[in-house]
Amino acid sequence: MKVSFTVNGTPRALDVPANTLLVDLLRQHLDLTGTHVGCDTSQCGACTVHLDGRAVKSCTVLAGQLEGAVVTTIEGIGTPARLHPMQEAFRACHALQCGFCTPGMIMAAIELVEYGAIDGSDPAAVRRRVREGLEGNLCRCTGYQNIVDAVMQAAGKMR
Amino acid sequence: MYSFTYHRPGSVMEALECYRSADDGLYMAGGQTLIPTLKQRLAAPSDLIDLGAIAELTGVDVAPDRVSIGAFTRHSTVAAHPDIRRVLPVLADLAAQIGDAQVRNMGTMGGSVANSDPAADYPAALVGLGATVHTSSRRIAADEFFQDLFETALTPGELILRIDFPVPRRAAYRKFPNPASRYAIAGVLVAEFDDAVRVGITGAGPCAFRGSALEEALRRRLDPASIDGVEVPDAGFNSDLHASAEYRAQLVRVMARRAVADLLSRGS
Numbered sequence: 001m002k003v004s005f006t007v008n009g010t011p012r013a014l015d016v017p018a019n020t021l022l023v024d025l026l027r028q029h030l031d032l033t034g035t036h037v038g039c040d041t042s043q044c045g046a047c048t049v050h051l052d053g054r055a056v057k058s059c060t061v062l063a064g065q066l067e068g069a070v071v072t073t074i075e076g077i078g079t080p081a082r083l084h085p086m087q088e089a090f091r092a093c094h095a096l097q098c099g100f101c102t103p104g105m106i107m108a109a110i111e112l113v114e115y116g117a118i119d120g121s122d123p124a125a126v127r128r129r130v131r132e133g134l135e136g137n138l139c140r141c142t143g144y145q146n147i148v149d150a151v152m153q154a155a156g157k158m159r
Numbered sequence: 160m161y162s163f164t165y166h167r168p169g170s171v172m173e174a175l176e177c178y179r180s181a182d183d184g185l186y187m188a189g190g191q192t193l194i195p196t197l198k199q200r201l202a203a204p205s206d207l208i209d210l211g212a213i214a215e216l217t218g219v220d221v222a223p224d225r226v227s228i229g230a231f232t233r234h235s236t237v238a239a240h241p242d243i244r245r246v247l248p249v250l251a252d253l254a255a256q257i258g259d260a261q262v263r264n265m266g267t268m269g270g271s272v273a274n275s276d277p278a279a280d281y282p283a284a285l286v287g288l289g290a291t292v293h294t295s296s297r298r299i300a301a302d303e304f305f306q307d308l309f310e311t312a313l314t315p316g317e318l319i320l321r322i323d324f325p326v327p328r329r330a331a332y333r334k335f336p337n338p339a340s341r342y343a344i345a346g347v348l349v350a351e352f353d354d355a356v357r358v359g360i361t362g363a364g365p366c367a368f369r370g371s372a373l374e375e376a377l378r379r380r381l382d383p384a385s386i387d388g389v390e391v392p393d394a395g396f397n398s399d400l401h402a403s404a405e406y407r408a409q410l411v412r413v414m415a416r417r418a419v420a421d422l423l424s425r426g427s
Contacts, residue, residue, distance in 0.1 A: 001165050017162060017196070018162065018163060018164065018165035018207070019160040019161070019162050019163060021194075036305055040198070041195060041198075042191065042194075042195055042261075042262070042339075043339075045259070045261060048261055051264075051265075053263050054235065054264040055260055055264060056261050056264050056265050057261045057262070057265075060190065060191060060194045060195065060196070060265070061190070061265065062165070062187075062190060062194060062207075062209075064165045064167055064192065064207075064209055065209060067167060067212070091165075108260065108261065111260065112260065115235075115239075116260070117239075133260060134260075135259045135341070136258070136259025136260050136262065138258075143237045
């Protein structure tokens with residue numbers, strides 16, 4: 001089937017089998033391998049990308065659902081010379097151990113800051129909301145403490 | 160995943176026609192249950208009919224006594240909708256507890272309701288609030304809609320268009336989530352109307368149902384203590400590695416108590 005959509009600002013028109021998943025389309029057809037496949041069962045969140053600005057698990061989106069959509073992946077949010085504030089905060093806070101969950105974690109965290117209503121005057125309450133907001137992403141190194149630190153730091157800079 | 164022919168109709172008429180002309184058609188809403196099911200080869204439709212391009216299935220209409228929600232409305236939209244939060248906050252609260260953020264950004268109310276997962280959240284809202292399901296051919300009361308494990312009153316090809324919720328005086332939903340999946344091991348919605356108290360229960364049985372004995376006790380006195388004397392029989396309840404039937408019956412009582420306490424804290 002033919003599908004037209006925009007990835008990281010570039011319009012794309014592809015002809016792929018109808019049962020192609022977004023994550024496979026990104027990795028195998030467009031060579032955007034920053035998006036990872038962790039569990040392939042919509043549990044771990046390693047494959048999180050933005051679809052029309054909202055975080056989705058790209059292992060649970062079919063190619064046909066992309067018609068006319070705007071997709072942003074980890075490759076589309078910053079460059080090595082000019083990191084996204086969330087990437088910068090992950091680096092500054094050492095919010096990764098093995099790094100496998102990091103692209104999905106960053107994409108989920110950006111959306112959480114933009115849409116998750118996590119701001120507030122009580123830092124403990126905000127930390128709780130960050131933890132709840134990231135419940136769709138698993139870090140099997142269990143490095144959550146620094147991830148929450150990074151999201152708190154980036155949230156301040158993104159506003 | 161097996162291969163299938165993909166359709167993306169632009170109207171309800173076109174979607175119904177796609178279904179009629181398919182050998183073994185299947186509608187897809189947000190796909191958050193269906194795509195994993197296809198990946199596990201537990202479903203193998205000849206034709207997949209994506210409802211995502213049908214404008215008629217979206218939209219939220221809020222009146223003082225009724226909230227009408229298009230079937231393709233995503234959970235994150237319901238959770239954040241300012242008018243729903245104002246008029247029917249219990250529904251926004253419930254939607255915010257479904258799955259995780261990514262699932263809420265794709266999953267839809269119609270998809271959840273049509274699937275009738277025994278542990279899904281929305282069915283408790285439909286039953287507890289006495290909603291009406293508007294389909295491509297008729298209206299179905301929530302009490303008649305959920306029939307069994309993954310079984311609803313929908314006939315083959317029948318499509319949910321929107322769901323209408325009456326607005327109660329006040330209501331609250333409490334669930335005991337599975338810590339990994341966030342599905343309800345037991346979830347209870349209690350709603351106080353001018354002339355009745357309704358209790359919708361999910362997670363405990365094969366599908367969502369009304370807690371008649373709880374309703375009767377709460378109608379006499381709307382107080383958490385009213386639940387103490389009520390028996391919740393566990394006959395037919397789900398029993399799996401997460402919880403026994405007996406434990407689920409106990410959770411129903413505890414969640415009902417908490418929901419009533421929440422409801423009372425919302426004033427009158």
